[in-house]
Amino acid sequence: MNIRIKKGHDLKLAGKPAKTMETIDVGSFIKLHPSDFPGVKPKLLVKIGDTLKKGQAVFTDKNNIDVLFTTPAAGSVEDIQFGERRRIESITIRVAENDKVVSFEPYSLEQISTLDSGKVTEILCKSGLWPSLRRRPFSKIAIPNTFPKSIFISTMSTAPFAADLEVVLEQTKKEIIQAGIDVLKFLTNGSINMVSPQNLSNTKLTDLNNVQQHTYTGPHPAGNIGVHVSQIDPIKNKEDSIWYISIQDLISIGELFLTGKVDYRKIITVAGSAISEKQHYSVNRGTLISQILSNNKVEDNARIISGDILTGSISYMDNSIGFYHESITVIPNVPNRVFMGWIAPGFSKYSLSNTFLSKLLPKREKVFTTSMNGSKRAILPIGAIEKVMPLNILPTMLIKSIIANDIETMEQLGIYECDPEDFTLCSFSDASKMDITGIIQDGLDFAEAEG
Amino acid sequence: MKFLRNLLDKVEPNFTGNGKYAKFYPLYEMADTFLFTPTDKTKNGPHIRDAVDLKRVMSFVVIAMLPALLFGIFNVGRQVNPNAAIIDMFISGLPTVLPIILVSYLVGGFWEMIFAVVRKHEINEGFLVTGMLIPLVMPPTIPLWMVALATTFGVVIGKEIFGGTGYNIFNPALVARAFIFFAYPGAISGDRVWTIDGISQATPLLQASSQQGSQALELLGNQFNWWDMFYGFIPGSIGETSTLAILIGAAFLLITRIGNWRIMAGTLLGMVLTAKLTNVFGEAVASSNPMLFLPAEYHLVMGGFAFGLVFMATDPVSAAQTDRGRWIYGLLIGFMCVIIRAINPAYPEGMMLSILFANAFAPLFDYFVMKGHIKKRLKRFAA
Numbered sequence: 001m002n003i004r005i006k007k008g009h010d011l012k013l014a015g016k017p018a019k020t021m022e023t024i025d026v027g028s029f030i031k032l033h034p035s036d037f038p039g040v041k042p043k044l045l046v047k048i049g050d051t052l053k054k055g056q057a058v059f060t061d062k063n064n065i066d067v068l069f070t071t072p073a074a075g076s077v078e079d080i081q082f083g084e085r086r087r088i089e090s091i092t093i094r095v096a097e098n099d100k101v102v103s104f105e106p107y108s109l110e111q112i113s114t115l116d117s118g119k120v121t122e123i124l125c126k127s128g129l130w131p132s133l134r135r136r137p138f139s140k141i142a143i144p145n146t147f148p149k150s151i152f153i154s155t156m157s158t159a160p161f162a163a164d165l166e167v168v169l170e171q172t173k174k175e176i177i178q179a180g181i182d183v184l185k186f187l188t189n190g191s192i193n194m195v196s197p198q199n200l201s202n203t204k205l206t207d208l209n210n211v212q213q214h215t216y217t218g219p220h221p222a223g224n225i226g227v228h229v230s231q232i233d234p235i236k237n238k239e240d241s242i243w244y245i246s247i248q249d250l251i252s253i254g255e256l257f258l259t260g261k262v263d264y265r266k267i268i269t270v271a272g273s274a275i276s277e278k279q280h281y282s283v284n285r286g287t288l289i290s291q292i293l294s295n296n297k298v299e300d301n302a303r304i305i306s307g308d309i310l311t312g313s314i315s316y317m318d319n320s321i322g323f324y325h326e327s328i329t330v331i332p333n334v335p336n337r338v339f340m341g342w343i344a345p346g347f348s349k350y351s352l353s354n355t356f357l358s359k360l361l362p363k364r365e366k367v368f369t370t371s372m373n374g375s376k377r378a379i380l381p382i383g384a385i386e387k388v389m390p391l392n393i394l395p396t397m398l399i400k401s402i403i404a405n406d407i408e409t410m411e412q413l414g415i416y417e418c419d420p421e422d423f424t425l426c427s428f429s430d431a432s433k434m435d436i437t438g439i440i441q442d443g444l445d446f447a448e449a450e451g
Numbered sequence: 452m453k454f455l456r457n458l459l460d461k462v463e464p465n466f467t468g469n470g471k472y473a474k475f476y477p478l479y480e481m482a483d484t485f486l487f488t489p490t491d492k493t494k495n496g497p498h499i500r501d502a503v504d505l506k507r508v509m510s511f512v513v514i515a516m517l518p519a520l521l522f523g524i525f526n527v528g529r530q531v532n533p534n535a536a537i538i539d540m541f542i543s544g545l546p547t548v549l550p551i552i553l554v555s556y557l558v559g560g561f562w563e564m565i566f567a568v569v570r571k572h573e574i575n576e577g578f579l580v581t582g583m584l585i586p587l588v589m590p591p592t593i594p595l596w597m598v599a600l601a602t603t604f605g606v607v608i609g610k611e612i613f614g615g616t617g618y619n620i621f622n623p624a625l626v627a628r629a630f631i632f633f634a635y636p637g638a639i640s641g642d643r644v645w646t647i648d649g650i651s652q653a654t655p656l657l658q659a660s661s662q663q664g665s666q667a668l669e670l671l672g673n674q675f676n677w678w679d680m681f682y683g684f685i686p687g688s689i690g691e692t693s694t695l696a697i698l699i700g701a702a703f704l705l706i707t708r709i710g711n712w713r714i715m716a717g718t719l720l721g722m723v724l725t726a727k728l729t730n731v732f733g734e735a736v737a738s739s740n741p742m743l744f745l746p747a748e749y750h751l752v753m754g755g756f757a758f759g760l761v762f763m764a765t766d767p768v769s770a771a772q773t774d775r776g777r778w779i780y781g782l783l784i785g786f787m788c789v790i791i792r793a794i795n796p797a798y799p800e801g802m803m804l805s806i807l808f809a810n811a812f813a814p815l816f817d818y819f820v821m822k823g824h825i826k827k828r829l830k831r832f833a834a
Contacts, residue, residue: 011499236832303498310497331498337456341488342506349502354707355511356502372491374504375484375573378617381772382508382709392828396772397821412825424497431503432617437496 001214002198003231005390008219009352009425013160013309014365015273015331021167021280026073027291030284032058032091034069036323037131039140042069042088050077055102055128055262058091066121066144070128072264072285074100090319093286102127106260112179117186121145124183124253127262131323132249133187135241136229137416138448142187142243150190150233152244153181155205156197158223159308161271163326165200165247167280168267172251174204180254181211187243195228220310221390226422230391235416238451248326268292268321272309272330273367274302283321289328290317303333303370310424311437332369341373352429353384377432385436388425391417395426399436402443407450415440415447459483477567481574508709509576513583515703515710516762518696520587523689524548527591530686547591548689554595556582558602566611577616577768581606584624584762587690588755588803593631593638600634601627621810622769628803654686656754656792656800660742667745680752691758694751701761710765713774717781718760718788723747725789742793750789759784759802769810775823776816784809 528544605627683693704710791801
């Protein structure tokens with residue numbers, strides 16, 4: 001089916017990445033951040049000084065001890081940083097120049113179809129690729145040995161500066177994608193759905209078996225999983241579950257089963273108005289941002305964001321890129337204080353509202369800073385957030401029910417269909433500057449605990 | 452500008468932390484963010500934000516009221532000084548209107564500040580709008596102390612006791628007007644209301660309802676024709692007389708998408724349908740009530756209908772907050788306004804009460820819209 005949405009907006013931002021690609025070495029240190037995985041209670045499996053093979057488990061989740069988190073490079077444990085209440089913040093690994101690697105049995109496409117769900121789950125968990133499968137509601141790691149009603153594969157995000165599908169698929173083979181799909185087939189009794197942009201046809205994605213192909217058109221968030229799920233197989237209640245995975249992670253899974261080795265490389269974009277070399281990069285997971293940006297010039301007073309500009313998190317040079325992130329975005333972090341900005345005609349202001357004269361001018365790509373562009377106020381429902389909410393949700397009512405901790409109304413209004421990423425444009429456009437994405441996350445946390 | 456910035460930065464320490472005037476930080480914050488856009492940065496995703504903020508939204512509503520205000524000043528002057536040149540009329544309106552605005556803003560601002568300091572929150576821009584709405588719905592003859600009292604009542608009882616802008620149930624400016632209406636009815640209704648310097652004249656609404664057994668249009672007679680009322684050359688509250696000036700404001704609110712078109716359309720539709728109904732009903736029973744015969748286009752240009760439709764009903768906080776709820780809310784206002792005008796013998800103006808009435812019902816409409824939405828969701832999931 002074609003998912004066509006109208007409510008939404010494609011932000012025109014300065015700093016688009018070019019379609020070129022460069023490969024980045026892994027560097028001398030890598031880092032793992034357990035905080036990349038919401039809901040995971042990490043339990044260390046290594047100590048400082050341990051020598052690790054590439055692909056060896058570093059920590060596991062106390063709630064799901066089958067799920068292993070593995071090192072994407074061989075080396076030795078250099079340091080383990082703890083935060084408040086001995087929460088593990090990061091594990092630093094000194095990369096060694098050897099080829100010790102944890103390997104698995106390779107299968108042909110035909111052999112994959114003779115496996116079973118238990119075997120497939122075991123391999124995925126041991127390889128450290130299991131965490132790339134996430135579930136909705138709650139966007140946490142999928143629970144092994146449970147069966148979702150369907151699985152979704154997202155091929156390309158509509159968020160600003162998303163990695164280009166052509167670039168991502170350039171060095172892969174159709175067979176690998178098919179292998180990935182065949183593996184996922186064991187994990188659900190329902191369908192596997194692949195959703196791609198309608199205007200992009202790639203021969204590597206056509207005529208695949210065991211998968212239902214869908215397309216989407218429209219502005220962001222048309223590419224969001226939440227939008228696809230709500231149209232194809234909506235989440236009806238807390239017990240409903242769908243899983244999702246990105247095309248790059250699917251390729252890693254296919255690769256693992258066909259070759260018996262984990263490919264920890266992924267393709268990311270480096271973009272934003274405060275950085276010089278904006279393009280695609282092939283990086284190893286766990287690579288430090290300083291290493292990724294080593295040939296790049298970052299402006300002073302810039303914010304480094306791991307992930308896209310709407311959903312990513314604030315990061316720093318000595319962190320690694322987030323496990324689920326496929327972009328590094330760098331934007332100026334200096335709010336410029338405009339004199340009497342509230343009444344200025346605003347020829348160069350970017351707004352979804354009609355209150356600036358820039359609306360009459362042709363849209364140009366805009367440099368955004370991290371400024372809130374205003375102060376936080378109470379809800380003023382003028383209908384701005386409804387304009388960018390394509391889900392069948394009453395956002396103002398939902399937000400109010402969350403603030404009131406009214407779990408019953410929250411559930412009835414469809415909190416389980418929601419994810420903060422679907423509300424980023426609501427946060428963006430709200431004149432009261434409310435943290436709507438944060439409120440949705442609070443609602444989900446509350447519903448998960450109490451519902 | 453550099454000088455202003457330096458000055459603000461210099462005095463800032465007095466208002467923060469252990470500064471001498473830390474209690475009055477809201478005042479500093481107001482001045483600081485009034486003069487320069489705030490320094491707040493995003494803390495998490497989305498890392499960038501739209502350029503619009505509440506200051507801009509609220510000041511745009513005030514801008515939308517300017518045509519009505521300017522015409523109001525002119526119209527007051529016209530009644531004081533009927534034979535003067537246009538510019539002189541405008542100037543002679545100023546001494547009457549400006550003090551009312553000043554009192555409204557000063558008294559309202561005072562209460563805003565008190566509540567901001569006590570509650571330790573910023574001074575909300577909502578008062579920019581309320582402070583202008585109150586003078587515009589007052590008759591020019593209103594004593595200033597009544598303006599002060601009404602503003603106090605509107606801001607404190609109408610808004611602050613609910614928690615401030617964004618939490619109020621009723622439109623604070625209408626609460627202020629309702630206060631005068633009930634506390635000092637002589638000052639806001641009756642046939643000698645619009646007396647300025649000895650000239651007294653009934654408003655068209657009063658005129659149209661003045662005599663049983665006739666029809667409204669006959670009673671209006673030659674005294675008020677439709678175009679005069681549309682342009683606003685009639686006695687009435689300061690901002691409400693010129694439908695033309697109000698429509699200019701409406702266009703501004705609709706283009707900037709600050710005013711909700713569904714509420715405006717719903718109110719207009721409700722009024723037109725109800726007026727048609729009363730016309731037919733009046734004919735059918737050969738009623739002696741003159742107001743039953745007033746055509747819809749006259750309802751539009753008389754009294755506070757247009758002003759209420761554009762500036763009062765559309766207050767996003769006290770109105771319904773769902774699209775369907777907004778339609779019902781608007782329809783109810785239009786319906787109630789005509790019904791009150793036509794059926795209520797004591798008071799020919801219905802807009803204030805009908806909006807307050809609809810304000811009270813708005814959460815209920817939203818509740819039903821929400822229930823309907825939930826039902827539809829369940830149905831879709833059952834399929």
